[in-house]
Amino acid sequence: MVSEWHEIITKFAPHLHRLQPWEQLPAGWDDQLDEQIADMVEDRWFEHTSDFQRQVHSEARRIRVSEHARDLLAREKAAQAAEPFDLGTLGEILRRPTEPPHRVEGLIPSDASTLVVAQRKTGKTTLLLNLARCLLTGEDFLSNFTTRPVVGTVALLNYEVSAAQIARWADDVGVDRGRLLLVNLRGRRNPLPVPEDRAKLAEILRSWQVETLIVDPFGRAYTGKSQNDPGEVGSWLVSLDQFARTEVGAKDLILATHAGWDGERTRGSSALEDWADSIITLVRDKDSNNGGNNGGEERYLRAEGRDVMVEEDQLRFDPTTRLLSLAGTGNRKAANKARRVDSLVGFVVDELQGDLALSGYEIEKRWRAKGLSFQKGEANAAGRRGAELGQLLLEPGPRNALIFRLNPSPPRPPHTSPTGTSDDLPDLPIYKGRSSGDVPTTDLPEDAPLPLEAS
Structure with missing residues (x-):
């Protein structure tokens, strides 16, 4: 088809010789041509360009098939790396050595997936850094919840804050400088959907013996097309679980997400709340203005989940140390x-x-x-x-x-x-x-x- 087109324009319309198949026939191209010859040239041109477009679409399809094949192989390898199903009689399972029921007593169960839901600018990152500090030191979280310290390290996949800022905040809180691993991804390629990056990151985190993995926030870590699609979100969460627990070897997975317009529930699909073992919600009291607590409005925290029920209570914030504690004064109504x-x-x-x-x-x-x-x-x-x-x-x-x-x-x-x-x-x-x-x-x-x- 290409050679036929070049033969025709060489003989009848040499002025079209430089025309590319993705371009349009220029105005006045047929001014010096006989009408019958012009019709023939135009017919061959459309055949030539149609053949080119078919080849383009075919090549694009081949590339897409190749990309999907690589993704499928990566998922299959991850699934093969995961441990098989856990089977045993009730008696056998009850005879196994028992683990402590909670990582943070009454708030975060052991080996759990925890969702932290926060209104924008309520101090979500500060809360996560306070948690990281207590996980490393064993201090009571929020001066209220007994914490079982990690043996290894804590890693934070930071998609939202600059490296310098998150480091300064963590240092202000007093996080152990040698045991918090910061993976700064703001403005960087997301490693989770890229097999090579994902495998390299998992290898590094495993070498650091990461026991708790924190991902902040969901909206930027998520790789699906729609945050409102429960199927897509659920599949992504399964993949995140495999990355954290199988590929990295972490025991605790903590995912932060922004609240919706009402400030009380997660933004996007309800699959997020269905996934979590424990949901910690951080809100601000719009009716308060104390003139100093992180912008004036008071912050409140509550939690619910499997064996978790923490009634809403006010958070106190020390601007010097950036440490948080529960006030014990009750909810917003009180x-x-x-x-x-x-x-x-x-x-x-x-x-x-x-x-x-x-x-x-x-x-x-x-x-x-x-x-x-x-x-x-x-x-x-x-x-x-x-x-x-x-x-x-x-x-x-x-x-x-x-x-x-x-x-x-x-x-x-x-x-x-x-x-x-x-x-x-x-x-x-x-x-x-x-x-x-x-x-x-x-x-x-x-x-x-x-x-x-x-x-």
Whole structure:
């Protein structure tokens, strides 16, 4: 077909001799040709280019077949390297030497696959580095969870942060410089889908006796086409398990992933959560702003999984050491309630000016007369908090009531304005457009949102 085309253009259209088969016939190419000859040249041109395109597609198919064949062989070799099925009677398996049930007591089981789900910019990498430190030292993770230390090393496949930054953060946390292996892959070729790179990396990690492998984050380590396809994601997770446990020889696999738009669940396929033995979730409290804890908003951690159930609790962060610990103060709802009570202490103090001694009921009665909004029992809660802070004194009253009065020597006496409202705290909210008699204060649910101030 090629020789026939060249014979025709040599004889009838030599000006087309340099035309390549992937190009278009130029405008005016047939101006000097007889119409019948032009038709013949054009027919042969289309035959020639069609034959070229067929060859291109055939060659592309051959290359794709070759690439898929190499991938198939790599998977078959990995499967052959894996140990065969584990079989035994119940009695035989129960007689085997028992291993410690948890790597991190109550949080990460032994030989487990752990998923760390975090909203963006909540300190996911800092949490992982804190975990790496405790895995190497045996210190309690988050100052709360007993940790069984690794014998070998910990490796972190870091896809997200620059090498210099992750090294500086790890050093700030105090991770053992000789036992944390950093594999920095930001802007680099992903070794997991490349057989040669994968085999070389596995060999290096095995030589370092890596016992815990951390992969951060899933979105950049993943090699499939869609993170929402459960089949693709599930297959990739099986391959990651084989890499970590069979090729590297690690016991623990920890995979970090970003949370979806709601900040509470994983982004992408639910196959991620189905895969994990333990799911650790890190969230921020958007209603908090403490002005210092890693950007102002408080962080909270919870976990669930096989033999794992950790109720949500606040994380404390030391900006100097970058160390994290559980505060033991409860979940976001409890924290919001505590902030609400703290905000009312100043208003209890205002009502006790002039050496008054009042019960919580009497304080709430005064608030209601002023048109202020509150929930039943909040005056007592705020009074107790004021006593904890040393601003108030409390004593038993009739019918098991508590009587509050000002502490004549408080640690830091609150300042009050001439009108009697606290200068230390924001104004107590008022229901917009309602008088005090219309405020249904006693029927408000415990977690009701704070009303806005009247305009």
